[in-house]
Amino acid sequence: MTILDWGVFLVYFLGVVGFALWQSRKNVGTAGYFLANKRLPWLAIGLSVMATQASAITFIGTTGQAFDDGMEFIQTYLGLPIAMVIICILFVPFFYRGGFYTAYEYLETRFGPATRSLTAFLFLLSRGMGAGIILYAPAIVLSVILGWDEVVTIAIMAVITILYTTVGGITAVIWTDVVQMLMMFGGIAVALTALLVGLPSGVGFGDVVYIGGIQEMWTSIDLSWDPTNTYTIWSGLIGGLFLALAYFGTDQSQVQRYLTAESLKSSRLSLIFNAFLKVPMQFAILSIGVLLFVFYHFETPPVVFNAAEVRLVRESPRAEEFRRLEMEFGLAHAEREQATMALLDARHADGDLTIYQRRIASQDARLRELRVGAKDIVSDVRGSASNDVNYVFPTYLIEFFPPGLVGLMIAVIFAAAMSSLDSELTALSSATVVDFYRRWWRKDATEEQTLRMSRVATLMWGVFAFGVALYAGQLGSLIEAVNQIGSLFYGSLLGVFLLAFLVDRANEAGAFTGLVVGMTAVGLVAFFTDVSWLWYNVVGAVTVVAVGTAVSVMASRGRPLAGG
Amino acid sequence: MSERDDGADRTGGAQEPDDSGEPIGPFRTWRALYTAVLIWAAILIGLLYAFTVTLDHSAP
Numbered sequence: 001m002t003i004l005d006w007g008v009f010l011v012y013f014l015g016v017v018g019f020a021l022w023q024s025r026k027n028v029g030t031a032g033y034f035l036a037n038k039r040l041p042w043l044a045i046g047l048s049v050m051a052t053q054a055s056a057i058t059f060i061g062t063t064g065q066a067f068d069d070g071m072e073f074i075q076t077y078l079g080l081p082i083a084m085v086i087i088c089i090l091f092v093p094f095f096y097r098g099g100f101y102t103a104y105e106y107l108e109t110r111f112g113p114a115t116r117s118l119t120a121f122l123f124l125l126s127r128g129m130g131a132g133i134i135l136y137a138p139a140i141v142l143s144v145i146l147g148w149d150e151v152v153t154i155a156i157m158a159v160i161t162i163l164y165t166t167v168g169g170i171t172a173v174i175w176t177d178v179v180q181m182l183m184m185f186g187g188i189a190v191a192l193t194a195l196l197v198g199l200p201s202g203v204g205f206g207d208v209v210y211i212g213g214i215q216e217m218w219t220s221i222d223l224s225w226d227p228t229n230t231y232t233i234w235s236g237l238i239g240g241l242f243l244a245l246a247y248f249g250t251d252q253s254q255v256q257r258y259l260t261a262e263s264l265k266s267s268r269l270s271l272i273f274n275a276f277l278k279v280p281m282q283f284a285i286l287s288i289g290v291l292l293f294v295f296y297h298f299e300t301p302p303v304v305f306n307a308a309e310v311r312l313v314r315e316s317p318r319a320e321e322f323r324r325l326e327m328e329f330g331l332a333h334a335e336r337e338q339a340t341m342a343l344l345d346a347r348h349a350d351g352d353l354t355i356y357q358r359r360i361a362s363q364d365a366r367l368r369e370l371r372v373g374a375k376d377i378v379s380d381v382r383g384s385a386s387n388d389v390n391y392v393f394p395t396y397l398i399e400f401f402p403p404g405l406v407g408l409m410i411a412v413i414f415a416a417a418m419s420s421l422d423s424e425l426t427a428l429s430s431a432t433v434v435d436f437y438r439r440w441w442r443k444d445a446t447e448e449q450t451l452r453m454s455r456v457a458t459l460m461w462g463v464f465a466f467g468v469a470l471y472a473g474q475l476g477s478l479i480e481a482v483n484q485i486g487s488l489f490y491g492s493l494l495g496v497f498l499l500a501f502l503v504d505r506a507n508e509a510g511a512f513t514g515l516v517v518g519m520t521a522v523g524l525v526a527f528f529t530d531v532s533w534l535w536y537n538v539v540g541a542v543t544v545v546a547v548g549t550a551v552s553v554m555a556s557r558g559r560p561l562a563g564g
Numbered sequence: 565m566s567e568r569d570d571g572a573d574r575t576g577g578a579q580e581p582d583d584s585g586e587p588i589g590p591f592r593t594w595r596a597l598y599t600a601v602l603i604w605a606a607i608l609i610g611l612l613y614a615f616t617v618t619l620d621h622s623a624p
Contacts, residue, residue: 074612081605085598213621220612233609265588275601279608357623 005407012411016179016418017164023175024168030450033169034101034430035260040174042266046273048177048423049257050281053247054184056137056417058285064305064389066289070217072231076534077282079241083248084275088268090501091249096264101434103255103497110500111511113439118515119493120435123252124428126489128461131424132468135161138417139469140390143308154469157417162462165422166455170260173422180415187412188284190405191393195291198400200298207344208294214343214360217290230532239534246490246537248274250497253427292396297340299400303329303374305391309382316381322374329370336363421465429457488526491540492518498541499548506548509555514548 024032031037065073100106104123108116139153164172196205212218222232229235248254248271258267303326304310313322336359343356378386397409433454438445445453495518499506521543522536531539591597 071612071615078605078609081601081608085601088594088598209619210621213619214623216620216622218619219616221609221616268594269588272597272601276604279605283612354623357621361623 002403002406004404005410008404008407009411009414012183012408012415013160016176016415017160019179020164020172020176021168024171027169027171029447030101030433030454032171033451033454034256034426034434036169036171036174038260039262040171040260040266042261042269043273044174044178045257045261045266045270047181048174048419049248049254049270049274050278051177051181051184051416051419052253052257052423053278053420054181054281054285054416055134055420056413057134057420058282059184059187059413059416060137060140060390060393062282062285063289063292064392066217066286067292067392068289068389069231070212070215070290070293071220071283071286072222074220074279074283074286075222075231075233075236076240076243077279078233078236079238080244080248080278081275082237083241083244084271086245087249088271091497092258092267092271093264094501095255095259096261096267100259101256102252102431103250104252104431104435107496107500107511111496111506112508115496115508115511115515116435117439118512119250119496120252120431122489122493122519123431127251127253127424127428128464129468131421131428131461131465132470133472134417134420134424135465135469136472137390138414140394151470154466157414157421158462158466158469161418161421162425162459165425165462166458169454170256170426173426174257174260176422177419180419183412183415185281187409187415188281188288191288191409192284192291194401194405195288195295198295203298203344207347208291210347211294211297211340211343211360212290214357215293215364217293227535228530228532230534235532235534239532239536239538242491242494242537242541243534246494246541250493251427251490252431253423256427256430257423288393292392295396297337300330300333302395303371304378304386304388305395306378306386306388307391307395309378309386309388313378313381318377318381322377325370325374325377329367329374332363332366332370336360336367339363425458425461425465428461429454432457432461488522488536489519489540491522491537492544493540494537495541495544495548498545499552503545503549503552505556506552507556510548510550510552511544513551514544514546517547518544 026037026039027033028037062073094106095103098106098109102120104116104120107119135154135157136150138157139150143150143153164176196208199208209218222229224232225234226232227235230239258270261267261270302310304313310322313319339356339359343353343360345351346353346356375386375388378388394413397406401409433450437453437457438450442449442453492515496511496515499511499514503510518540522540525531525539526533526536588594588597591600
């Protein structure tokens with residue numbers, strides 16, 4: 001990075017942290033720290049909801065995934081708009097009007113303290129791990145760019161985020177998210193523009209779309225019924241719907257956002273905002289990956305994008321084998337580039353394209369084969385799977401972006417990471433303090449003690465996330481890793497909330513039993529079948545509602561009806 | 565759609581004064597807004613399917 005890049009980067013950090021702390025000056029007590037005294041406008045909350053979900057993992061991992069597999073990942077978001085409507089109708093009124101700090105508080109009013117504590121504990125467990133992975137993603141970028149050890153970069157990220165989250169609470173988090181989300185919009189536009197501008201002269205937008213189409217990179221909808229395939233319209237509409245219901249409707253990191261709204265109407269509007277914008281935004285981010293794929297038809301990409309992994313292999317006994325593979329990759333790329341240029345000439349002259357399409361497809365297949373072979377060598381040498389996919393976009397940034405814009409884009413990736421991490425930390429802190437500390441340990445805690453404990457909890461979860469981040473490198477594609485961890489618990493948590501909202505006769509015995517059976521069912525499906533992780537949420541939620549209802553009915557026979 | 569229609573009555577909590585059926589931007593009711601979201605989702609799926617079909621240039 002140049003001095004200009006560092007300047008942009010520092011201005012971002014100082015500006016965003018200063019702005020966040022300035023905004024949080026009106027916070028009063030615990031309600032200010034966790035709920036911003038319910039005075040935030042819906043647009044700010046809507047942007048924060050979006051920023052919380054759109055982490056650096058989304059930015060780095062998704063573009064890398066689209067580079068390898070095209071637009072198919074977009075299908076996982078198709079259930080989201082529908083989920084937002086359901087949450088607005090069913091979930092938000094319960095949470096908002098109850099005057100709760102956390103989603104799990106509501107469950108105690110319905111099913112008692114055991115269910116509340118178990119669901120809060122599951123949230124802490126899964127999102128604590130998720131926070132670690134969120135922290136790891138931008139550390140990758142810095143380690144590639146600066147050549148620093150990932151541990152150092154993880155530590156720097158954690159310290160800065162913990163600092164402003166601990167001091168400023170939810171208000172600092174949400175206003176930081178607003179700035180960071182706007183930066184992300186800008187970053188997406190800059191990246192798309194730079195990729196198009198960076199193409200060889202004579203290669204237009206239509207050509208780019210066409211070249212992507214040769215490898216079916218724009219394929220966004222798969223109509224097949226295959227539950228083992230994550231990327232079908234049914235997995236997206238049904239599994240994605242349940243995932244979005246669980247994430248936006250029961251995850252404290254999202255529920256806490258719309259509890260800060262000045263009214264119920266504002267709470268709902270912040271979610272509807274996301275219902276309209278989330279899929280188009282994800283389409284734009286994935287398009288960056290597809291454009292990168294096309295861009296590297298005209299520039300030679302590395303066979304493996306993770307420079308640290310390549311260095312490791314070059315110092316290993318398999319270095320010569322890797323070098324031969326790299327040479328072969330270079331030759332195959334040169335042939336594909338030649339075929340691509342010939343195709344474009346023929347296309348501009350309205351000639352027959354079939355022969356060139358086949359040549360390009362053939363070389364593409366060869367390049368993919370060589371890339372898989374190279375990654376196998378990497379995996380063998382380092383003793384764990386290569387996470388190369390997360391390095392595709394950062395590598396492009398370093399090599400091809402002009403000075404100044406590199407700093408801006410790095411700041412955007414940091415913004416994406418910090419806007420998710422800060423939300424997780426404040427949500428983890430609120431669940432720890434409200435659902436455990438003030439519920440079980442210090443019921444008579446004063447306002448001052450609670451506020452102090454809230455800051456300690458934020459710090460504690462930051463340290464935990466740091467620990468998890470150290471092992472995140474072993475998890476492969478980060479975007480899937482976060483979702484997979486969440487999916488083991490999410491569906492069952494959602495089931496408990498659905499039971500509370502929809503089944504009047506549901507009681508504590510039913511909810512607790514349903515939750516345990518639901519998680520067991522998800523575990524069995526995850527470990528003994530090939531069903532895609534996107535369906536785990538459906539399995540968990542349906543099992544909890546079915547078992548919970550049955551047990552509630554049996555337990556309440558001969559006794560007065562519970563709940564309702 | 566009134567608040568009672570959209571499930572809010574299930575809380576038994578106090579009604580918010582600004583949530584009593586007033587227009588939501590260009591939408592007259594919450595039901596209209598929710599319907600617009602669902603139509604938007606259908607349009608997005610249609611567009612993505614159109615991309616899938618029309619932008620497939622794989623070799624025959």
